[in-house]
Amino acid sequence: MDRRKDAYMIDFKEPLRGPESLAYHFDDDFFSEQGDEEILGGDVDLDLEIRPTSSHSYQLLFHYEGAVTVPCDRCLAPLEVEVDTDDEITVELGEALDEENDEALILDAADPRYDFSFIFYELIKVSLPIVHSHEEIEECDPSVVSFLMESDAPEEMPEDPRWESLRKKISEEDDTEPRKK
Template sequence: MASSGRYVLNLKSLPQGKHRFDYELDDSFFEQSGSYDILGGTLAAKVEVERNGDVFNFCIALDGTVKTACDRCLDEVEIPVKEKNKLVVRFGDSYQELSDDLLVVPLSEGTLDLSSLLYEYSELAIPMQRMHSDGECDPEMMNRMSDLLAIDADEATEESGMTAHDSRWDSLGKLLEQKEQFK
């Protein structure tokens, strides 16, 4: 993800103690990512950093909405996002991602670009199923999908050689009804 210097924190020059940085993630931020998952949105990102020596404890909170494609009708849908993530960053010889929440940044550089982290946390905050509420999907697309599903069901029935009603099971159904009457 190409980043402007706007999301780069100079960790070397950050004094000891707690610090807060606020960012607005808008459509242009998500366009720069080059991903098709998030089409746009408006998120407030609050980044709190506590420096203790060469260790930086981050708390990154995201709040707002992102736009993505609905899994059902493919129309744009707004998904609410409210997420908090913790991250520990420390200085080392080379850049390493030791785990999901532990990064090593080269002391020679001393900077951390938050843009990819902010985008990644935004993506992880979106549910697996991204859909409009019932009745809000594009009606034209839903009609097309219903038609296709009906055609697929008919083809599957024809391929399996079964009809909607198989008379061979009628006698079993009658036996079950008789059994219920005797109870």
């Protein structure tokens, strides 16, 4: 079931007279619908405030709070990561949809509706720490940790035969030199 079809659609057709607040809740279904395996699930609330800055421009203020589940980078077991972040985006009405603008999201003024589900997801994703791992290795999946410890153990390497040859040569030189008293 794709709940995103209209649930995350925001329409900028009617100009706002003042700030408008919207609330969203993202659960496991939302995260699985994104088709990305970086976030496995979650329970995150978003408070979104839309502020008109002109007749064709809006400031969107995002406040996320909750937790998401991600795979641990070390053992791949699920790991819960807290989310508490604020972001903002400027939306402008222009000639056509332009998602390449770094300054603002430009929407076509003739059809100023936009599905924000991807933006909602990406803002959560970029708020996460770069490394996702359990704080202590003991919290990781023991079978994976055991495997990693075995594969990290240095193998016994045979000694280079040149060392034995060098030791022998030094020993012979020591035996031929007279000892000083």
